[in-house]
Amino acid sequence: MKNMGVSKKIKINWGTVINYFLLTILVVICFYPFLNVVAYSFSSNRAVLSGTVTFFPIEMQLDAYKEIVHRGQIWTAMRVTMLVTLLGTAIGLILTVFAAYALSKDKLKGRRWISGMILFTMYFNGGIIPTFLVIKNLGMYDQLTSLYIPSAVNVFNFIVMRTFFREIPKSLEEAAYLDGATDVQILFKIVLPLSMPIIATIGLFYAVYYWNDYFNALIYIQSPEKYTLQLRLRSLLFAGELGAAGNEGLAQQVMAESLKMACIVVGTVPILAVYPWLQKYFVKGVMLGSVKG
Amino acid sequence: MKWAKQRQAGYRSRHSGSKNIWFYIWRDKWLYLMLAPVITYYIVFKYVPMYGLVIAFKDYNVFKGITGSKWVGFLNFKQVFQTDLFWQSIKNTLILNLSTLAVNFPLTILVALMLNEVKYPLFRRVSQSFLYLPHFMSWVVVAGIATNLFAQTDGSVNQMIKHLGFNAIPFLNSSGWWVFTYVICNVWKEIGWGTIIYLAAITGIDESLYEAAYIDGAGKVQRILYITLPMIRSVIIVMLILSISKMMSIGLDAPLLLGNTKVINVSEVISTYIYRLGIVKAEYSLSTVIGLFQSAVNIFILILADRFAKMIGEEGIL
Numbered sequence: 001m002k003n004m005g006v007s008k009k010i011k012i013n014w015g016t017v018i019n020y021f022l023l024t025i026l027v028v029i030c031f032y033p034f035l036n037v038v039a040y041s042f043s044s045n046r047a048v049l050s051g052t053v054t055f056f057p058i059e060m061q062l063d064a065y066k067e068i069v070h071r072g073q074i075w076t077a078m079r080v081t082m083l084v085t086l087l088g089t090a091i092g093l094i095l096t097v098f099a100a101y102a103l104s105k106d107k108l109k110g111r112r113w114i115s116g117m118i119l120f121t122m123y124f125n126g127g128i129i130p131t132f133l134v135i136k137n138l139g140m141y142d143q144l145t146s147l148y149i150p151s152a153v154n155v156f157n158f159i160v161m162r163t164f165f166r167e168i169p170k171s172l173e174e175a176a177y178l179d180g181a182t183d184v185q186i187l188f189k190i191v192l193p194l195s196m197p198i199i200a201t202i203g204l205f206y207a208v209y210y211w212n213d214y215f216n217a218l219i220y221i222q223s224p225e226k227y228t229l230q231l232r233l234r235s236l237l238f239a240g241e242l243g244a245a246g247n248e249g250l251a252q253q254v255m256a257e258s259l260k261m262a263c264i265v266v267g268t269v270p271i272l273a274v275y276p277w278l279q280k281y282f283v284k285g286v287m288l289g290s291v292k293g
Numbered sequence: 294m295k296w297a298k299q300r301q302a303g304y305r306s307r308h309s310g311s312k313n314i315w316f317y318i319w320r321d322k323w324l325y326l327m328l329a330p331v332i333t334y335y336i337v338f339k340y341v342p343m344y345g346l347v348i349a350f351k352d353y354n355v356f357k358g359i360t361g362s363k364w365v366g367f368l369n370f371k372q373v374f375q376t377d378l379f380w381q382s383i384k385n386t387l388i389l390n391l392s393t394l395a396v397n398f399p400l401t402i403l404v405a406l407m408l409n410e411v412k413y414p415l416f417r418r419v420s421q422s423f424l425y426l427p428h429f430m431s432w433v434v435v436a437g438i439a440t441n442l443f444a445q446t447d448g449s450v451n452q453m454i455k456h457l458g459f460n461a462i463p464f465l466n467s468s469g470w471w472v473f474t475y476v477i478c479n480v481w482k483e484i485g486w487g488t489i490i491y492l493a494a495i496t497g498i499d500e501s502l503y504e505a506a507y508i509d510g511a512g513k514v515q516r517i518l519y520i521t522l523p524m525i526r527s528v529i530i531v532m533l534i535l536s537i538s539k540m541m542s543i544g545l546d547a548p549l550l551l552g553n554t555k556v557i558n559v560s561e562v563i564s565t566y567i568y569r570l571g572i573v574k575a576e577y578s579l580s581t582v583i584g585l586f587q588s589a590v591n592i593f594i595l596i597l598a599d600r601f602a603k604m605i606g607e608e609g610i611l
Contacts (some may be wrong), residue, residue, distance in 0.1 A: 015513055019410050026404065027423040030485060033438045034426065036449070095334065098327035108324055109317040118335060124592060126342025127584030128564070129571040133359075134342050150338045153331060183323040212431035214546050219572055230433045234550065237437040261441075264434050271429050276422045287493040 034268070041065070041261035048258050064262035074263060076225060077232035080144065081211060084228060088148035088210040093203055095153045100161035101187050115162075122155045132219060146220035147228065148210065157202045160289040164198040165191060201285035204278050211271055233267050236260060349585045353578040373582045382566040385559055386543045392472060393479045394536050401484055402529065405491035406517055424485025432546035439478050439551060440465065471556040478551065494528040495521060530607050538595040541587050563587055 035055060040048060041064050042057035052058065068074050099118070103111050125131075131150065140146040168191060176186050192199070214230040221227060227235075237260055275282070318325060344359075349369055351362040373379050404424070411417040427435070442449050443464035451461040464474045498521065506516050545564040552560030563583065571580030602608070
C-alpha cells in the first residue's frame with residue numbers, strides 16, 4: 001500500500017511538464033521586450049552603451065525620466081491624449097449604450113432596419129479619402145474633435161453590448177413597466193446597474209483604442225501642439241528628433257537611447273496598469289462579441 | 294398589466310392594421326430619442342462618405358466640391374489600373390496577410406489548447422495576463438521596440454547572433470527578412486488575444502465526453518484530437534473565414550511604422566499607398582478609386598466565404 005502511494009507521487013507526466021515549460025517560455029517572449037525597455041530606461045549611460053542590459057536596470061538612475069519632465073512636448077502630448085481618451089471613451093460609451101439598449105428591444109419598430117444600417121458599415125464604407133473629405137468639410141481638420149468624433153461608435157462594441165442587454169431577464173423589466181416606468185428609467189435604474197462588467201469592458205476597449213490611436217492623428221492633426229502621445233512618440237522614436245538635440249557627444253546620444261525607452265514606458269504604463277484588473281470581464285466581452293449579432 | 298394589455302392590443306392591431314405608425318413612435322419616443330444621435334453619427338460619418346465615393350468617377354476639384362466636379366467615367370480607374378505600384382501594393386497586402394495568417398492561425402489554436410491543459414488556476418490566469426499584454430500596446434510602441442531589438446548593427450537579437458558566431462541578419466532592411474519581421478511582430482502582438490475565443494469555445498464542451506473517452510482509455514493527445522478539436526471545429530472555420538474575408542484589408546500602422554525606404558517594395562500595401570497618394574499628394578480621385586476597388590473585392594470575398602461556409606454545413610457569417 002505504502003509503495004503504491006509513493007510511486008504515484010513520483011510519477012511525472014512529461015507532457016504536462018513540457019506544456020508548462022513551453023508556456024513559460026511564451027510568457028517570457030511576450031513580456032521580455034517590454035521588461036527590457038523598462039530596464040534600459042532606468043540604466044546608466046555606461047550600461048546602455050555596453051549593451052548588457054537585459055532583465056534588470058544596471059547602475060539604476062532616473063535621468064531619462066527627469067529629462068522627460070523637463071521636455072514640455074511629451075507632457076503636452078500626454079495631456080492631449082488624456083483629453084481625447086476621456087472624451088472619446090465617455091461619448092463612445094454613452095452612444096453605444098443608447099444604441100444597444102434601444103435596439104435590444106423587440107417591441108421597437110424599425111429596429112431591424114436601424115441595426116442593419118449600423119452593421120452594414122462593418123462590411124462596406126467610404127474608405128479613407130471620402131471620410132477625410134467629409135471631416136475636412138465639417139471644419140474638423142486639425143481639431144481635436146477629429147480624433148474622438150468620427151470614430152465614436154464601434155460596431156463590434158455595439159454588438160457586444162446589445163448581446164449583453166438581450167441576456168438580461170425580461171421579467172425584471174416587465175415588472176418595472178407595470179409600475180409605470182419609462183424606458184429611460186428602466187435603463188438607468190435596472191439595466192445599467194446590472195451591466196457594470198460590460199460597461200467596464202467596453203470602456204476599456206474604447207480607452208485602449210483612443211490611447212493607442214495613431215492613424216487618425218496622423219491623418220487629421222497638423223499642429224505640433226495638438227500632437228497626440230503616439231504621434232509624438234513616433235517622431236521621438238523614428239525621426240531622430242532626439243539625435244538632433246544630442247550632437248554634442250556620445251553621452252548625449254546614449255542619453256537619447258534611454259530617453260526613448262523612458263518615453264515608451266510612460267506611453268504604455270497607464271494602459272498596462274489597468275487591463276489585468278479587468279481581465280475576467282473583457283474575456284467575457286470578447287465571447288459575447290463572437291455570438292453572431 | 295396595463296402595459297401588457299396595451300402591448301397585446303398593439304400586436305393584435307398590427308395584424309388588423311388599424312394602429313398607425315405614430316402610435317408606436319409615441320409609445321417608444323424615448324428609445325427613438327436615444328437612437329437619434331447614433332443614427333446621425335452613422336449618416337454623417339459613414340453614409341455621407343459612401344456618397345463621396347462618386348469622386349472615383351469624377352475629376353475631383355477641392356474648390357468645385359463633389360457635385361461641381363466634372364464626370365470622367367472610368368478614366369480614373371484606367372489610370373490606376375495602369376500603375377505598377379497599384380498592383381504591387383495589392384500583391385504586398387496579400388503576401389503580408391497570408392503569411393501572417395499561415396503562422397498566426399495554427400499557433401493561436403495550439404496555444405489555446407496548451408492553456409486549456411493547465412490545471413493550476415493561478416498559473417493559468419497569470420500566464421494569460423502576460424500573453425494578452427502585447428495586444429494592449431500601440432503599433433508605435435511595438436515598432437519602436439522591434440527596431441530596437443532587430444537593428445542590424447546594435448540590435449539585441451543581432452548582438453546575440455554575432456555572439457554565437459554568425460553574421461548579422463538585416464531583419465529590417467532586406468525585403469525577405471522584413472516580411473519575416475512583420476509576421477513575427479504581428480504574431481507576437483495578437484497570439485494571446487486570439488486564444489480567448491477558442492478557450493471560450495473549449496469551455497463550452499460537455500465534460501462527460503472527456504470522461505467517456507477517459508474510461509475508454511484515450512490519452513491526453515487522443516482526447517484533444519478526437520474530442521476538443523472536432524467540438525470547436527465550427528469556431529475554427531468561422532474564424533478562418535473571417536480572416537480570409539479580410540485578406541484585402543490591412544492596417545496602415547504596422548507597415549508604415551515598421552517599413553523604411555529600403556523595403557518599400559514589400560512594405561507598400563494598399564492602405565499606405567492610399568495614404569501617400571491621397572493624403573500626402575492630395576490625389577483624391579485616384580486614391581478613392583483604390584479604396585472603392587478594395588471594398589468591392591472585400592465584399593466579393595466575404596460573400597464567397599459565406600457561401601463556402603454554408604456549403605460545408607456551417608452557419609456562415611452574414
